[in-house]
Amino acid sequence: MRIHSVRVRNFKSLRDVHMRDIPNFAVLIGANGTGKSTFIDVFGFLRDCLSGNARTAVHKRAGFAQLVSRGREGEDIAIELKLDLAFADGRERRVTYLLEIGERDRRVVVKREQLRWTRGGGGKPFNFLDFAEGRGSAVEDRPDLQETALRREEVLLDAPEILALKALGQLKRFEAASQLRELIEGWQVSDFRIDKARMEPDAGPAEHLNEDGSNLALYAQFLHEEHPALFSDLLRRMADRVPGVAEVTPEDTGDGRIALRFRDAAFRKGFLARYVSDGTIKMFAYLALLSDPAPHPLLCIEEPENQLYPNLLPILAEEFAAYARRRRDHAQVFVTTHSPDFLAAVPLESIYWLRKHEGFSSIARGADDRQLRALVAEGDQPGWLWRQGLFRGADPA
Numbered sequence: 001m002r003i004h005s006v007r008v009r010n011f012k013s014l015r016d017v018h019m020r021d022i023p024n025f026a027v028l029i030g031a032n033g034t035g036k037s038t039f040i041d042v043f044g045f046l047r048d049c050l051s052g053n054a055r056t057a058v059h060k061r062a063g064f065a066q067l068v069s070r071g072r073e074g075e076d077i078a079i080e081l082k083l084d085l086a087f088a089d090g091r092e093r094r095v096t097y098l099l100e101i102g103e104r105d106r107r108v109v110v111k112r113e114q115l116r117w118t119r120g121g122g123g124k125p126f127n128f129l130d131f132a133e134g135r136g137s138a139v140e141d142r143p144d145l146q147e148t149a150l151r152r153e154e155v156l157l158d159a160p161e162i163l164a165l166k167a168l169g170q171l172k173r174f175e176a177a178s179q180l181r182e183l184i185e186g187w188q189v190s191d192f193r194i195d196k197a198r199m200e201p202d203a204g205p206a207e208h209l210n211e212d213g214s215n216l217a218l219y220a221q222f223l224h225e226e227h228p229a230l231f232s233d234l235l236r237r238m239a240d241r242v243p244g245v246a247e248v249t250p251e252d253t254g255d256g257r258i259a260l261r262f263r264d265a266a267f268r269k270g271f272l273a274r275y276v277s278d279g280t281i282k283m284f285a286y287l288a289l290l291s292d293p294a295p296h297p298l299l300c301i302e303e304p305e306n307q308l309y310p311n312l313l314p315i316l317a318e319e320f321a322a323y324a325r326r327r328r329d330h331a332q333v334f335v336t337t338h339s340p341d342f343l344a345a346v347p348l349e350s351i352y353w354l355r356k357h358e359g360f361s362s363i364a365r366g367a368d369d370r371q372l373r374a375l376v377a378e379g380d381q382p383g384w385l386w387r388q389g390l391f392r393g394a395d396p397a
Helices: 036-051 054-059 164-168 175-185 216-226 228-241 278-289 310-326 370-377 382-387
Strands: 002-011 014-019 025-029 077-086 092-104 107-117 126-132 135-139 152-156 245-252 258-264 298-302 332-336 351-357 360-365
Touching (some): 126 175, 216 278, 310 332
Parallel strands (some): 025 332
Antiparallel strands (some): 107 126, 351 360
């Protein structure tokens, strides 16, 4: 899976924003309030629509009137993704998924939902999923049949706020819908919190690090017991990145809880996570997240620089980039940052910057700016160029 473009209309400050040519590792920069968090929330919104329904996803964000762009009341929120899907028979398709959310009689409904791609060698994209307000049709893509011979099934959903992708994605014969549903359900929009990561949770399974980090000790125990080679590599990278950390071990506290113990090289006995620095906890959590044996198809991480020493930020940027390269066809990473130190290790092709004009956001790609390309080619780092204000409109000045 790889998302190639995202277009968003009428979603808060994103009145009409189109992010194109997205690499596996994408970094969003910009001043406070320019729409970075809003853009990341688009992915969370899609996942919430799928896991629940459009109404609950909208109400989670204070209702439709608060979510739709100012001045666009009465219009629909629209999100369009273009992404690659690999089919079971070896075919790869560039598909387009369109979701439009609006109101009818003050009730949130799915106004339009389409999943389409071009069959064969070209021609007009074909709608394999085409729904409006709970009614529509779906077509099974049969490579052995011509387009005119494909059978369209008429479907009535249980309610107009339910996504067809959710209902039909359970049926394997609708392969693209099933695959896209599985991908979106696996997205992680990180909301990491240091206080949560220090917790000593009750023992139990944790095959993934959750979004706020509250099961960090359980997830470390899972890696330690089920994937010892990955855990050993995690510890090696942690020791390289945070000097002095010689060992991290999950241990049973004796009362049914699991705690993390960090041992400094200068001491024989380690310290429990609740006594370790914020930066140490956060770096370990990110490295553990990137060690997941079953990676999330999309990771969205906001401002990872908080609580980390500046010298660690280029290293962390390199870790995210390496993860995206290593998992090339299975994982994509979006990061927002305010840190020039982090940006110093990010290639220009991965940088997008948001700016705001008259209350609405726009987005630009670093590699599309001739001046930035020339300066980077001469050896300047993107972080320094940002400090100099050359990403025009990306800072409060």
